[in-house]
Amino acid sequence: MDIKNLQAIISNSGNIVFFGGAGVSTESGIPDFRSVDGLYNEKYKYPPETILSHRFFIKNTMDFYDFYKSKMLFLDAKPNKAHNRLAELEKMGKLKAVITQNIDGLHQVAGSKNVLELHGSVHRNYCMKCRKFYDVNAILNSKDVPTCDCGGTIKPHVVLYEESLDDKVMNKAVEYISNADVLIIGGTSLGVYPAAGLIQYYQGDKLILINKSTTPMDKNANLLLNGSIGEILGALELWTYSICQNYHYHKN
Numbered sequence: 001m002d003i004k005n006l007q008a009i010i011s012n013s014g015n016i017v018f019f020g021g022a023g024v025s026t027e028s029g030i031p032d033f034r035s036v037d038g039l040y041n042e043k044y045k046y047p048p049e050t051i052l053s054h055r056f057f058i059k060n061t062m063d064f065y066d067f068y069k070s071k072m073l074f075l076d077a078k079p080n081k082a083h084n085r086l087a088e089l090e091k092m093g094k095l096k097a098v099i100t101q102n103i104d105g106l107h108q109v110a111g112s113k114n115v116l117e118l119h120g121s122v123h124r125n126y127c128m129k130c131r132k133f134y135d136v137n138a139i140l141n142s143k144d145v146p147t148c149d150c151g152g153t154i155k156p157h158v159v160l161y162e163e164s165l166d167d168k169v170m171n172k173a174v175e176y177i178s179n180a181d182v183l184i185i186g187g188t189s190l191g192v193y194p195a196a197g198l199i200q201y202y203q204g205d206k207l208i209l210i211n212k213s214t215t216p217m218d219k220n221a222n223l224l225l226n227g228s229i230g231e232i233l234g235a236l237e238l239w240t241y242s243i244c245q246n247y248h249y250h251k252n
């Protein structure tokens with residue numbers, strides 16, 4: 001029944017915005033680094049939040065990259081049904097933007113064009129001295145600290161702890177959310193900044209929340225779906241639905 005409601009809302013809208021968190025990527029086999037487990041503690045001397053901080057990057061650059069390369073880069077991961085379905089909705093002209101907290105670039109691999117990456121992307125890296133850009137191979141192929149031709153240190157264009165989000169990206173996200181007819185939020189517990197804050201800009205009455213566990217925003221949702229984001233979005237039958245509508249139209 002809830003899937004039918006979701007399908008009806010999506011079929012009737014031409015201005016959908018999607019906001020996604022780590023849960024969208026975990027279904028592609030990319031672990032959420034915030035879920036600290038024993039493995040991290042055994043192998044690394046510091047918690048991930050410390051290693052992935054600006055100060056740590058500056059002071060312990062090599063240790064940062066040891067962790068980053070083995071725990072943050074999942075270049076073999078493939079888009080899942082959620083990524084694919086969102087890309088399809090964009091192609092149909094129904095979805096205006098994907099706003100994501102993930103840094104893996106899987107939405108683009110699936111074919112999405114308008115992706116706002118709040119936390120940056122592992123695929124963009126730049127020299128801290130001359131700002132020259134490098135792709136992820138510059139990081140992967142470097143045995144030591146990745147270094148630019150000019151001698152500067154290459155840093156991933158990923159927002160670390162203690163760093164602020166890009167104003168331009170944030171402003172665009174606010175604009176899309178403020179103007180959205182339907183806002184779908186998926187795969188985020190909505191506990192951390194900036195997710196919770198951004199949602200306040202939504203002015204419509206079709207807030208759809210899809211998550212495996214409960215969130216502090218559940219009571220604000222107009223439609224709440226508990227479950228896997230890939231399964232739920234994958235279950236939508238976008239084309240079939242419009243054919244059905246035509247059928248009913250002709251019958252009447």
Ligand code: ZN
Nearest residue numbers: 127130148150
């Ligand atoms: Zn340089």
